[in-house]
Amino acid sequence: MIKPAKPARENISPSDLTFGLSTCKRCLWIKYWYKVIMPGAFPLVGTMAALQEEHFQGADMPTIDSSLRPGTVTKWGEWVKSKPLVVNGVETRWRILGKYDLVSTNEDGTIGLIDCKVSDSQRDTGQFYSPQLEAYAYSLENPAAGKGQTVASMGLLVWKPTHAIGASVEDYGFGVFQKYIPVERDQENFLKVIGEFITVLEGELPEPGAECATCNYLVARNALN
Secondary structure, three states: OOOOOOOOEEEOOOOHHHHHHOOOOHHHHHHHHHHOOOOOOOHHHHHHHHHHHHHHOOHHHHHOOOOOOOEEEEEEOOOEOOOOOOOOOOOOEEEEEOOOOOEEEEOOOOEEEEEEEOOOOOOHHHHHHHHHHHHHHHHHHEEOOOOOOOOEEEEEEEEEEEEEEOOOOOOOOEEEEEEEEOOOHHHHHHHHHHHHHHHHHHOOOOOOOOHHHHHHHHHHHHHOO
16 A cells, blocks of 8 residues: 555544554554545434533533532533644654533633533543543634633543333433543653654555454455455
């Protein structure tokens, strides 16, 4: 595969810092240099996420979790773009571009960042999602345009569906168990992860991931020809 003169996209998605490196570096490389992505179908994810975000618009942060600073959710579902990323003192061509879920304006002038999840996965830990949330925080603190704001808190707001509710056609729904998982700021680890991420992108085409379902399918499919 011939490497193009420049990548098809130079904006790094925060979610790729969580799932891209840990899934398959080859698929990740192809995504950024050729903008070719394996199609996926998640019909309810967008709907549930939108309902969750809508539910907390204007919410007082301490009502979400008592550990949070006094403040109010004032922004939701907005795109943020960072200045060019600097790795080992060198400015790169890459930027962070993503859409956060909830941001609060706190009484002390800082902001809070919340990423909403509808999930029952044991993977929903602060450590696993830390690079993704740090990417949003980096963009908010180092925006491509305008003045940056200090992100004082980050966390996951997880809804785990537990049971069906309602007794009529107009009133059916799902009950959920809600859990807020604080995510500690770890800029050092973020810079380490983003450095590895950019090293992969700037290198040559990686080998297929041993556990990558897409690569394994393509290998098996091509073997039938």
